[in-house]
Amino acid sequence: MTVIQSPRPRTYLMCAPEYYRVEYAINPWMDLTTPVDPELAAKQWEVLRETLTGLGHTVEVLDAVAGLPDLVFAANGAFSVDGVVYGARFRFAQRIPEAEVHRAFYRANPRRYRFVAPRETNEGEGDFAYLPRAYGGIALAGYGFRTEVAAHAEAQEVLGRPVVSLRLIDPRFYHLDVALAALDDERIVYYPGAFSDGSRRVLAQLFPSAVLADEADALAFGLNLVSDGHHVVLNAEATALASRLAAAGYEPVPVDLSELKKGGGSVKCCVAELRG
Numbered sequence: 458m459t460v461i462q463s464p465r466p467r468t469y470l471m472c473a474p475e476y477y478r479v480e481y482a483i484n485p486w487m488d489l490t491t492p493v494d495p496e497l498a499a500k501q502w503e504v505l506r507e508t509l510t511g512l513g514h515t516v517e518v519l520d521a522v523a524g525l526p527d528l529v530f531a532a533n534g535a536f537s538v539d540g541v542v543y544g545a546r547f548r549f550a551q552r553i554p555e556a557e558v559h560r561a562f563y564r565a566n567p568r569r570y571r572f573v574a575p576r577e578t579n580e581g582e583g584d585f586a587y588l589p590r591a592y593g594g595i596a597l598a599g600y601g602f603r604t605e606v607a608a609h610a611e612a613q614e615v616l617g618r619p620v621v622s623l624r625l626i627d628p629r630f631y632h633l634d635v636a637l638a639a640l641d642d643e644r645i646v647y648y649p650g651a652f653s654d655g656s657r658r659v660l661a662q663l664f665p666s667a668v669l670a671d672e673a674d675a676l677a678f679g680l681n682l683v684s685d686g687h688h689v690v691l692n693a694e695a696t697a698l699a700s701r702l703a704a705a706g707y708e709p710v711p712v713d714l715s716e717l718k719k720g721g722g723s724v725k726c727c728v729a730e731l732r733g
């Protein structure tokens with residue numbers, strides 16, 4: 458039997474969508490002909506922030522930077538485990554300067570974080586998930602579209618945790634965090650169709666009690682969720698997944714992020730967990 462954990466207070470990092478627009482297309486969701494409504498985006502982002510603080514979590518906010526429209530997707534800036542922060546190195550030129558904004562945030566607080574600059578291309582928590590109580594603490598890592606496998610090995614050295622490489626095969630699910638999420642300290646939810654056959658077998662072996670999502674859940678950005686071990690904050694369109702999570706003992710908390718979806722992201726993309 459799976460025991461559902463009680464919520465653990467978390468610290469998150471978000472960045473307001475002040476300069477968020479769809480100005481270039483680097484994933485299949487971004488369409489230059491469908492404009493973002495900046496006011497609505499700001500409102501939706503604010504509701505997400507208030508939802509997280511309302512659940513008892515701390516949200517730190519990174520200053521938005523003009524010219525970096527995707528900085529709102531704060532999850533991509535780094536991956537931290539027990540105070541060690543493995544920095545990001547973005548795949549596409551348009552996002553490369555974001556890494557420096559995140560680096561400055563962590564470097565400003567050296568007592569809390571030890572920041573390690575990466576050599577390899579990786580997009581932070583977009584492609585890394587951490588399960589503190591699975592196998593003594595392991596990271597799952599995606600590759601195939603953005604993050605290089607070499608970065609998984611580098612992260613393993615930096616963080617001193619096993620890093621399991623998983624190959625993403627569907628361009629619509631170009632980051633790990635749109636295909637898989639940690640529900641609590643040891644359990645995951647994922648859409649098997651986003652992964653290669655070998656990676657599916659690895660996931661089935663390591664996580665036999667995972668919640669499985671289907672293509673419709675993944676297309677509704679349902680897997681791009683933030684869970685505190687009990688409350689699962691997820692995109693409001695993912696109603697079927699919400700019911701499945703409720704049946705598994707979690708408490709779904711839907712939020713509408715239609716404007717952020719135009720950039721190819723939802724809840725999790727906007728939120729980095731600070732594991733200080």
Ligand code: ARG
Pocket residue numbers: 483484487527530532533552582583584632634635720721722725726727
């Ligand atoms: N437009 C951004 C990109 O393509 C979206 C990033 C979404 N972030 C995420 N963690 N999946 O890079």
